[in-house]
Structure formats: structure tokens, C-alpha cells
Amino acid sequence: MEQAFGKVILLGEHAVVYGRPAIAAALPRGATARAEAEPAGPLLAVPAWGALVGPADSSDLGRAFSAVLGWLGAGEARCRVVAQPSIPAGGGLGCSAAVGVAVARALGAFLGRPLDVGEASAAGLAWERVIHGNPSGIDNAVAAGGGVGVYRRGQPLRQISLGLTVGLAIGDTGTRGSTRAMVESVARQRERRPEAVEKLLDAIGALVESGVAALERGHLRVLGQHLDLNQALLASLLVSTAEIEELCAIARGAGAFGAKLTGGGGGGSVIAVAERPNEIVQAWSSQGYAGFAVELGCQ
Ligand code: MEV
Numbered sequence: 001m002e003q004a005f006g007k008v009i010l011l012g013e014h015a016v017v018y019g020r021p022a023i024a025a026a027l028p029r030g031a032t033a034r035a036e037a038e039p040a041g042p043l044l045a046v047p048a049w050g051a052l053v054g055p056a057d058s059s060d061l062g063r064a065f066s067a068v069l070g071w072l073g074a075g076e077a078r079c080r081v082v083a084q085p086s087i088p089a090g091g092g093l094g095c096s097a098a099v100g101v102a103v104a105r106a107l108g109a110f111l112g113r114p115l116d117v118g119e120a121s122a123a124g125l126a127w128e129r130v131i132h133g134n135p136s137g138i139d140n141a142v143a144a145g146g147g148v149g150v151y152r153r154g155q156p157l158r159q160i161s162l163g164l165t166v167g168l169a170i171g172d173t174g175t176r177g178s179t180r181a182m183v184e185s186v187a188r189q190r191e192r193r194p195e196a197v198e199k200l201l202d203a204i205g206a207l208v209e210s211g212v213a214a215l216e217r218g219h220l221r222v223l224g225q226h227l228d229l230n231q232a233l234l235a236s237l238l239v240s241t242a243e244i245e246e247l248c249a250i251a252r253g254a255g256a257f258g259a260k261l262t263g264g265g266g267g268g269s270v271i272a273v274a275e276r277p278n279e280i281v282q283a284w285s286s287q288g289y290a291g292f293a294v295e296l297g298c299q
Contacts, residue, residue: 002105006030007094007142020205030098035110038080064130090176092263097139100127120144163218169280171291173243179264224257231260239265254283
């Protein structure tokens with residue numbers, strides 16, 4: 001069984017599409033995939049999505065599968081890949097990239113050519129280009145490499161060592177966002193008012209730079225303030241929603257150091273940095289929102 005990680009973006013989404021840095025952390029869950037012999041192959045099944053496609057299928061999934069097969073030179077592979085995501089699609093947690101990377105790894109293993117991290121990430125990027133249009137490459141880099149790191153478009157993920165364990169609560173707005181739609185919306189705003197949007201992107205990039213220092217030194221309170229500021233800038237880019245703002249407010253009211261959307265926005269998930277992230281999850285739960293807590297450990 002091949003695996004890939006889901007992710008949260010701690011700081012820097014959207015700006016990372018335009019060359020600014022972002023900080024991402026892998027989640028313990030993501031996606032798995034395995035490939036088995038199938039004379040009618042290549043085929044891809046994702047039972048959780050009720051999907052079975054081949055590379056000639058015109059759906060996004062079929063075209064993404066075709067892109068990965070093309071990257072691997074595996075268009076004739078007589079196999080069926082079965083992929084199993086363990087995070088919600090459209091939840092901002094990197095589900096699509098995790099499935100793409102797991103599928104690429106399963107194909108590589110079937111062909112007797114296991115992929116290294118860089119290859120798995122590159123094959124995942126080919127997949128993401130179909131699904132998301134203009135991906136920065138951060139989701140596939142974390143899906144393949146894991147850990148906590150700083151990413152810049154076109155460069156490998158640079159792992160960072162944390163000054164202490166970071167408790168993170170991850171809450172689900174219950175609404176789904178389309179990363180493609182949100183990335184396209186920011187692109188349109190950037191065309192319409194380039195100066196204002198470039199300033200917002202620069203401000204996010206600067207927050208990421210100082211956020212790295214806060215993470216490395218283990219200053220959770222400062223990191224939390226960075227999340228709040230980043231959320232305000234993301235709201236200015238019009239990728240926040242009423243539910244996202246509500247989850248952030250609940251988290252702050254329950255003692256979080258800071259909270260923000262994570263991923264594309266327009267729905268999906270919120271993250272909150274807290275000393276006791278389980279208390280944030282409980283506060284969300286008492287208002288009808290699902291969530292879970294993770295610890296990003298000392299590395
Ligand atoms: C999606 O997880 C993060 C975005 O910055 C898009 C990307 O970087 O490809 C919104």
C-alpha cells in the first residue's frame with residue numbers, strides 16, 4: 001500500500017502561487033493507493049468518490065490520471081489503481097494532491113520503479129495542474145515529503161525544526177471550497193487592481209518570513225498573532241466566508257492564540273494554534289462544527 005500526506009498551510013496560501021513563501025505541515029492522514037494487475041488497464045478507482053476512470057475519460061479525474069500516466073511513461077500499464085482518501089475533498093487539507101501522489105507511487109511500485117520524494121512530488125504536480133489549473137506545487141510537495149517546511153514555487157520543500165510541539169486544532173466549516181475557483185478569483189483581482197493585490201501578497205510573504213522565526217523559536221503566541229493577521233489579509237483577498245470567520249471567532253473565544261482558514265478558502269477548514277487544542281475542538285463541537293487536534297512535533 002502506497003501513502004501520501006494531507007496538509008495544512010500554517011501561513012501563506014494564495015501568495016505562494018505568486019512566488020512568496022508559505023509554511024505547510026503534513027497531517028498524519030492523507031491517502032493510500034495500491035495497483036493490481038488488470039488486463040483492461042490502466043484504470044483508476046476511487047470507491048469513496050464512486051469513481052472508476054481510464055486515461056481517455058474526459059472528467060477531471062480521468063485527465064489527472066492520464067497526466068500522471070504520461071509523466072511516468074506508463075500509458076500502457078495493465079493495472080487498476082485503487083485509491084482511498086482519508087481526508088475530505090474540498091476541505092482545504094490537500095486531499096487531491098494526496099490522492100495524486102499516492103496514485104503515482106502505486107503506479108511506480110507496480111512498474112517496479114519506486115518513486116523518490118522528488119519524483120512523487122513532480123508526478124503529483126502533473127495531477128494538480130489538471131485539477132487546480134495553476135497550483136504553486138506546495139500541496140504535492142508536502143503530500144510526497146511530509147514534515148513541516150517552507151515552500152517557494154519551483155523549489156523543494158525546506159524542512160524546518162520546530163522549537164517545541166505545536167498544538168493545532170483543525171475545524172471543518174461543513175462547506176466545501178474549490179481551490180481552482182478561489183485561485184482564479186485572486187488572479188482576476190490581481191489583474192483588476194494589481195498594485196493593491198501585490199501589496200497584500202507582499203504582506204502575506206513578510207508574515208511568513210517572521211512566522212518561520214516564531215515557529216523555530218517555539219513562540220506560539222506570536223505564531224498565533226501571525227495567523228490572525230494572515231486571516232485578515234486572506235479576507236481582503238475575498239477568500240474567507242461567514243463560516244470561516246465564525247470558526248475563527250469561536251477558536252479565539254476558547255483561548256486560541258490565533259486562527260485562520262487553511263488552503264484555498266471559500267469553505268473548507270480552519271486552523272487554530274492553541275496550548276490545549278482539544279479545548280478548541282470542544283468549543284467548535286458545542287456549536288455544531290466537527291474538528292480534530294494534531295501536534296506538530298519537535299523534529
Ligand atoms: C492550496 O492548498 C493552496 C493555494 O495557495 C493554492 C496553491 O498554492 O496551489 C490556495
